[in-house]
Amino acid sequence: MGNYKVKKLVVVTGMSGSGKSSMLNILEDQGLFAVDNIPVALLPQLLDLLESHESAVANGVVVVVDVRSRELLGGFVSMASKLKEEMEDFSVVFLDASDDALVQRFNLTKRSHPLGDHLSILEGIIKERALLDPVRELADKVIDSTGLDLKGFRTKVFEGIGSCEAKLSVILSSFGFKHGIPHDSDYVVDVRFLPNPYYSPELRNKTGEDGDVQTYIRDKFEDIDIFLAKLLDLLVFLIPKYKKVGKGNVHITIGCTGGRHRSVSVVEWLKDKLKNDGISVMVRHRDIGMS
Template sequence: MTSGGAGEAMEAIPELVIISGMSGAGRSTAAKCLEDLGWFVVDNLPPALIPTMVDLGARSQGNVARIAVVVDVRGRRFFDNLRESLADLDTKGVKRRVIYLEASDDALVRRFESVRRPHPLQGSGRIVDGIAAERDLLRELRGDADLVIDTSSLNVHELRAKLDAQFAGEEEQELRATVMSFGYKYGLPVDADLVVDCRFLPNPHWVPELRPFTGLNDEVATYVFNQPGAKEFLDRYAELLHIIAAGYRREGKRYVTIAVGCTGGKHRSVAMSERLAARLAADGVETVTVHRDMGRE
């Protein structure tokens, strides 16, 4: 650690991102993306060595200002070591975040079969046995993660784009939100922090002249927000998000995904997502809008 006052010492401590999650969900891709953005990346670092790596970065005279480490469950005493390391970092005032990469069982099985490699935890069992064991071991870490990304339907370029949007040119202590419309019949987004249900509103699908369009269409949006309770719901939920956003900032949470659902993810959820995103942006939250199921039949 550098000598001098406490302020100088704090400035010398590198920013830290821990990349973890399911094997096959894209940890290596995430690491390469951060490396391209100028982070110093260490792959498969034992959790017990994380504080040592941060200390080395602090001695680099500012040459290593941002460190990303990839950790997985193959190391013995994984969680004991990780908890001890995180507690050590907290006492030193290290700014740290955890990225958790998630994917469905089907997607992970396809990926392991395509590269003809066993899952690191399957032992003498099947790939699905290793996935189940890993998911159970990582459950607590997933719950504590600052950013959860579901890569089930993402290719390499789409995952890189998501990380670029979160980390490229970021400002300190800004809250970033992804507002994602979805269709309940296609399943809940597994990376959602908050879920909003718009199915209480009449469905434009049953209006023949509106059915071919989406919630991005002005006539569809007008129809949705002319329904009883729609504007009041938007106002009340925007007020709730204002309170939640302030709390996230106080707790140092940098990312939130708000999933807005209707039956098919084409009309009501799309219109509501656009309005909620506009309210968040007006509240000073950097917001990205994604319509997951809008193009499905």
């Protein structure tokens, strides 16, 4: 048991049009290394190749295997049995949906069934279902995506495989409102109420990364520690909520007028406090060099 450095492998298979690509994206957002449409015979080589890949070793690998891999039926059952013995965490998830739902999805995308243009969509579905029956019997979890929107499908995925242990990355960005709010913000905090070092001639050309700028704000705003504590409490509450809905990262943006002094200082303070709480943080000062 445990012959591979990669400890977790999730194999996603099932009916064409049932949501395999969506599940791949969901788990990739959770930190798993994702591979679409890999031949079954190459799974051991893939695991060996990823031994030096930090994310794959830490979080695991998710692969999609389906009827596009023609050797699926011939080798999947034996390969899955072998990997189940050799890996610490190996699972097969079979995605399904009703025939009517699959026909509707194929018609919506105007795609032919992967088993061939010579078959009608329904004929292809019926044939594929018969071919995949042994694989379905092997699956650790069967998820029916009939009638589910993306949010409902994501919930089903997490219920089916359990929560992923990948850490949520937090991006802290400073910006200036006069340059526009970052379009990919998940949460925006306006700190224009803080005293502005721009109006101090000796600080105007400095930035919020400089200690004397931070000291100026602290000296001029006596409630700064209360503000930071309350903001930190809010963020510590919110961040796990974003992870719960399947986001791989959350972008928190802090804005002042120009994006050079106050917003930068607050981002720097929050960065240290969040890191002390064990949260992975990346910092971006978008407008720090703008005039």
